[in-house]
Amino acid sequence: METIPMPAINFAAVMPETILSVFAMVLLLVNVFVPGKQKAYLAYLSLIGIIAAGVSVFNAWDAPLALREGFNGSVLQDNFSLFFKGIFLVSAALTLLISDQYLNRENCNHGEIYPLILLSTAGMMLMASGTDLMTIFLGLEVLSVSLYVLAGFNRDNVKSNEAGLKYFLLGAFSTGFLLYGMALTYGATGSTKIGSIASFVAQNAAVTANPLFLVGMLLMAVGFSFKIAAAPFHMWTPDVYEGAPTPITAFMSAGPKAAGFAAFIRVMIFAFPTLKADWSDLLWILAVLTMTVGNIIALSQDNIKRMLAYSSIAHAGYALVGFAAGNAEGAAGILFYMLSYAFMNIGAFAIIVLIGKKGEANNNIADFAGLGFRRPVLALLMAIFLFSLAGIPPMVGFVGKFYLFSAAIKSGFIWLAIIGVLNSAASVYYYLRVMVYMYMKDPVEEFDWVKVTPAIALSLLISVAGVMIPGVVPGYLLQLAQKAVLF
Amino acid sequence: MLGAYLPIIVLVAVAAAFGLGSIILSSLIGQKKPSDVKMSPYECGCDPVGSARERFSIKFYIIAMLFILFDIEAVFLYPWAVLFKRLGMFGLMEMGVFIVILFVGYIYVWKKGALEWE
Amino acid sequence: MLESLFFLIVAAVAVISSILVITCKNPINSALSLVMTFFCLATFYVMLDAPFMAAIQVIVYAGAIMVLIVFVIMLLNIRTETGRKTTHAILAGSIIGLFVLFQTCYFLTKGTLTGTKGAMDTALVEKVGHVELIGKALYTDFLLPFEITSLLLLVAIIGAVILSKRKI
Numbered sequence: 001m002e003t004i005p006m007p008a009i010n011f012a013a014v015m016p017e018t019i020l021s022v023f024a025m026v027l028l029l030v031n032v033f034v035p036g037k038q039k040a041y042l043a044y045l046s047l048i049g050i051i052a053a054g055v056s057v058f059n060a061w062d063a064p065l066a067l068r069e070g071f072n073g074s075v076l077q078d079n080f081s082l083f084f085k086g087i088f089l090v091s092a093a094l095t096l097l098i099s100d101q102y103l104n105r106e107n108c109n110h111g112e113i114y115p116l117i118l119l120s121t122a123g124m125m126l127m128a129s130g131t132d133l134m135t136i137f138l139g140l141e142v143l144s145v146s147l148y149v150l151a152g153f154n155r156d157n158v159k160s161n162e163a164g165l166k167y168f169l170l171g172a173f174s175t176g177f178l179l180y181g182m183a184l185t186y187g188a189t190g191s192t193k194i195g196s197i198a199s200f201v202a203q204n205a206a207v208t209a210n211p212l213f214l215v216g217m218l219l220m221a222v223g224f225s226f227k228i229a230a231a232p233f234h235m236w237t238p239d240v241y242e243g244a245p246t247p248i249t250a251f252m253s254a255g256p257k258a259a260g261f262a263a264f265i266r267v268m269i270f271a272f273p274t275l276k277a278d279w280s281d282l283l284w285i286l287a288v289l290t291m292t293v294g295n296i297i298a299l300s301q302d303n304i305k306r307m308l309a310y311s312s313i314a315h316a317g318y319a320l321v322g323f324a325a326g327n328a329e330g331a332a333g334i335l336f337y338m339l340s341y342a343f344m345n346i347g348a349f350a351i352i353v354l355i356g357k358k359g360e361a362n363n364n365i366a367d368f369a370g371l372g373f374r375r376p377v378l379a380l381l382m383a384i385f386l387f388s389l390a391g392i393p394p395m396v397g398f399v400g401k402f403y404l405f406s407a408a409i410k411s412g413f414i415w416l417a418i419i420g421v422l423n424s425a426a427s428v429y430y431y432l433r434v435m436v437y438m439y440m441k442d443p444v445e446e447f448d449w450v451k452v453t454p455a456i457a458l459s460l461l462i463s464v465a466g467v468m469i470p471g472v473v474p475g476y477l478l479q480l481a482q483k484a485v486l487f
Numbered sequence: 488m489l490g491a492y493l494p495i496i497v498l499v500a501v502a503a504a505f506g507l508g509s510i511i512l513s514s515l516i517g518q519k520k521p522s523d524v525k526m527s528p529y530e531c532g533c534d535p536v537g538s539a540r541e542r543f544s545i546k547f548y549i550i551a552m553l554f555i556l557f558d559i560e561a562v563f564l565y566p567w568a569v570l571f572k573r574l575g576m577f578g579l580m581e582m583g584v585f586i587v588i589l590f591v592g593y594i595y596v597w598k599k600g601a602l603e604w605e
Numbered sequence: 606m607l608e609s610l611f612f613l614i615v616a617a618v619a620v621i622s623s624i625l626v627i628t629c630k631n632p633i634n635s636a637l638s639l640v641m642t643f644f645c646l647a648t649f650y651v652m653l654d655a656p657f658m659a660a661i662q663v664i665v666y667a668g669a670i671m672v673l674i675v676f677v678i679m680l681l682n683i684r685t686e687t688g689r690k691t692t693h694a695i696l697a698g699s700i701i702g703l704f705v706l707f708q709t710c711y712f713l714t715k716g717t718l719t720g721t722k723g724a725m726d727t728a729l730v731e732k733v734g735h736v737e738l739i740g741k742a743l744y745t746d747f748l749l750p751f752e753i754t755s756l757l758l759l760v761a762i763i764g765a766v767i768l769s770k771r772k773i
Contacts, residue, residue: 004570006577007745014749021756025591028763032598071749112767119760126753138753142760149764155773164768190721200721210719211712492651544680545769551676552765555669556758562661563751566740574744581744581752588755592762599773601766 010070013077013129015060016053016085017122023049024118031111039103039111043096043455046114050093050121057085073193074132080335081129083484084262087339088128090466091254092121094346097459099247102353106245106360108154116153117251120146124259131270133182133192136263140178140227143256144171151244151252157360163243170236171226178223184216185271197271208275217272221282224267227260230286230320231293234313238297241309246356246363249305250349253312254342261319261334268323269331276326283324284416291317291423298430304352304365307430308345311389314427315341321413321420322404328485330407335481337400340388340470344397347463348385351378354450365434370443378452379438381460388467390431391424396471403478549601560589612652619645632678636671643667654727657736 011018027042027049060067061082068077095117103109119142126139148171152164186192188210189200200207207213226233241249268279294314301307319337322330355371355378356362372379388395401424405417452460470477567574567582574581596602622641629635643666650659725738743751767773 002573003575004573004578004741004745007748009748021588025588025759028591028595032595072746074747074749110767110773112763112773116760116763119756122756132747132750134747134750135753138750138757142753142757145757145760145764149760149767152768155768187720190723207721212720545771547676548673548680549765549769551669551673552769553762555665555673556761556765558665558669560755560758562665563743563754565660566657566736566743569734569736570740570744578744581748584752585755588752588759589762592759596762596766599766599770601770 007072008070010067012060012063012067013070013075014126015056015077016089017125019053019056020049020118020122020125023052024115024122027118028112028115031115037109039109039114040100042111042114043100046096046118047093049118050089050096053121054086054089057082057089073195074135075126075129076131077129079484079486080266081125081262083335083481084128084258084338085125087258087335087342088121088124088255090339091251091258091342091346092117094254094342094350094459094462095247095251097455097462098250098346098350098353099245100455101453102245102247102356105356105358106154106157107358108156108245110153113150113153116146116150120150121255124255124262127259128262128266130263131194131266133185133194133267136267137179137182140259140263141175143259144175144227147171147248147252147256150248151240153248154245154360157243159243159360160245161243163240166236166243167240174223174226174233177219177226181216181219181221181223184212184219186216188213188216194267194271198273201272201274205274214278217275217279218282220267221264221279224260224264225286228257228264228316228319229290229313230316231289231313234290234293237313238306238309241312242303242306242363246305246349246353246360249309250346250353253308253345253349254338257312257316258338258342261323261338265323265331265334269326280324280326283320284413287317287320287324287416288419289317290314290320291420295423295427295430298427301430302364302366304368304434305363307365307434308348308352311427311430312345314423315345315389317423318401318404318420321416322407324416325404325407325411325413327407327411328482329403329410331485332478332481333400333403333407335484336474336478337404339477339481340396340400340466343463343466344385344388344395347460347467348382348389350456350459350463351382351385354378354452354456365437366444368434368437369441370438372439374443381464382438383435384464384467386431386434388471390428392428394468394471396467396474399471399474399478546604553596553601557589557593560586608652615645615648615652619649633675636674636678639674640667640671643671654730655735657739 023046027045030045031039031042060077061079063077069075070077096114099113100109103113123139123142123144123146127136127143128139130136130139148164148168151167152161154160182192185197188207189197191197191200222233226236229237241253244252272279291314294310294312294317298307298310298314301310315337319334322333322337324330325333352363355367368379368382371382384395388397391397391401393399401420405420408414408417408420563585564582567578571578619642622638622645625638626635626642629638643662647659647662647667650656650662730738
């Protein structure tokens with residue numbers, strides 16, 4: 001009876017995930033053992049956890065290969081995943097900052113929201129650094145299950161319940177597609193490790209004609225497209241974004257979307273590099289559909305959360321343009337864009353949190369009427385975020401779109417870039433509409449004199465800095481993104 | 488190959504035969520003298536009112552859900568128990584981490600009062 | 606010979622009980638038919654040299670998940686189905702079903718679907734044992750996914766309490 005040798009463990013490769021999980025468990029216990037209704041201190045404890053994870057991400061940048069790989073090739077913490085981990089941490093931190101006021105107003109200040117946010121962030125990180133289909137799948141499940149619960153977190157609100165249930169049903173369905181695709185790929189190539197799949201495909205060119213393999217790749221693409229809310233797999237987005245608690249909507253639009261892109265890019269570029277011509281065409285169609293559907297339907301929305309939901313579909317489409325390009329510039333463009341999208345979108349949602357009233361009321365675009373006269377600072381910030389979303393210089397949204405579209409042109413996808421620019425121009429209409437309400441209409445009813453808590457003020461400050469500074473001097477962040485895709 | 492499972496097949500067959508046999512035999516041999524009292528669900532006490540298909544409380548549901556989750560935990564223990572000696576100290580540690588994470592969940596459920604019949 | 610006869614019997618029971626799942630008017634009867642189907646699946650796993658999968662099928666599916674399904678039926682108090690079945694659904698379902706059947710037959714006869722054999726073949730499973738092989742893979746190669754599973758279960762525990770406990 002020989003003993004089984006120990007696998008190669010390397011905790012350094014999963015340090016940020018470990019920190020977040022440990023913090024989540026401690027918070028869960030603190031939540032039940034410390035009595036009292038006021039749970040705001042848990043948010044600050046979670047922030048400490050996020051900062052600690054951020055420090056470990058920072059330290060791991062450019063680390064030698066021995067410190068990156070771990071668990072028999074299940075994870076690889078390269079610069080690519082570290083950049084994404086930075087995005088997840090930023091969106092989680094901003095979400096924590098804006099959630100406390102909302103939760104108190106909606107009377108659902110249960111402490112469990114903080115461990116759930118931390119655990120979903122850990123799941124996203126595992127998706128970004130997973131190099132085994134199983135790691136990616138389980139990371140995605142940890143993320144998704146937390147999000148289903150978070151979407152239905154406002155238990156007394158019917159729309160929140162609806163959002164949780166719809167997200168769960170459709171999400172479980174799409175997970176089925178993803179898992180089926182992984183199983184078929186495993187059956188065709190004999191491994192779940194992305195590196196082994198890639199070397200198998202390189203050695204056996206015949207496998208690319210195997211229907212088992214092609215259907216596997218297609219089904220995985222469907223599963224990931226659902227996660228990033230690409231048309232035609234976007235149907236869940238508007239209802240879930242509208243019904244979910246506003247800070248959670250902000251979180252969902254920034255973090256999980258980036259995580260979906262991270263895993264999507266990892267699987268397509270690492271495992272199927274020889275099939276680039278095939279998936280590039282597929283992504284071309286997806287990108288055009290996603291941009292167009294998102295922008296056209298966003299034009300007719302009256303609820304601002306719903307409008308931003310369709311706008312987030314459109315933004316996934318812009319990122320897909322860079323993905324379809326299939327070159328390093330495109331991948332770097334996605335990384336840069338996802339980070340800037342986290343800043344501008346969570347910033348916009350922070351303003352929505354402030355303007356909203358109890359019971360998820362006051363979320364219509366018309367409710368922003370006259371904000372420019374009553375609360376000029378808030379209106380100015382909202383205008384900055386919306387201009388950035390529309391892609392107007394000197395905000396960061398412009399730089400991001402510029403790099404995505406120029407990557408597409410470099411790869412010869414000129415029509416794709418033109419469609420992207422046209423879409424971006426169309427999107428200006430619905431962002432401007434909010435500004436017309438804010439600056440050119442009289443208020444319908446008086447605004448409640450909302451108190452801007454220090455936490456929200458801090459999140460707004462970080463967001464506006466994240467939108468303006470890289471918008472004017474994008475060099476440093478772009479260099480980081482370009483370095484991150486030197487796989 | 489299926490020879491190893493012969494005892495199980497025999498057991499299933501015996502169980503099925505016993506169940507079916509009891510019903511069939513009792514209906515064949517037993518006397519049939521139905522009366523109102525005999526046909527009622529409870530021979531003594533109050534007369535049952537309404538259908539037996541009442542709505543269940545959600546309490547049952549949460550217990551069942553927690554049961555599944557810890558059931559899945561138990562599933563992971565079987566192969567570990569089989570390999571316990573060969574995995575050695577390391578196996579004990581990795582299962583320790585697994586159990587501790589779920590134990591946190593268990594403490595949470597307990598302190599939250601989800602196991603109480605409120 | 607005996608084995609294929611046994612397979613045919615179990616397969617027939619599996620098909621009949623799964624048809625009963627979708628045709629029974631009373632949801633409880635459907636649920637019990639589903640239990641029968643699960644047991645047939647477990648038998649198939651045994652015949653495929655995967656006894657551990659069979660055990661899981663019985664413990665988790667036929668045991669725990671069926672309890673949950675029956676509780677849900679009782680929670681919602683679904684009575685015997687009264688609604689008329691729409692002919693559109695039957696038509697669409699049969700077209701899709703025939704298509705899938707055709708597809709399966711096509712691929713089976715043409716034989717273009719070729720998988721890649723992994724390291725674990727039947728001989729190895731019979732020599733080392735199914736549970737041992739699964740355990741070895743789970744606790745060495747897939748150690749990280751194994752530990753993530755516990756995180757996933759933890760999230761599910763929190764979710765179950767948050768969403769369905771009456772007072773939190």
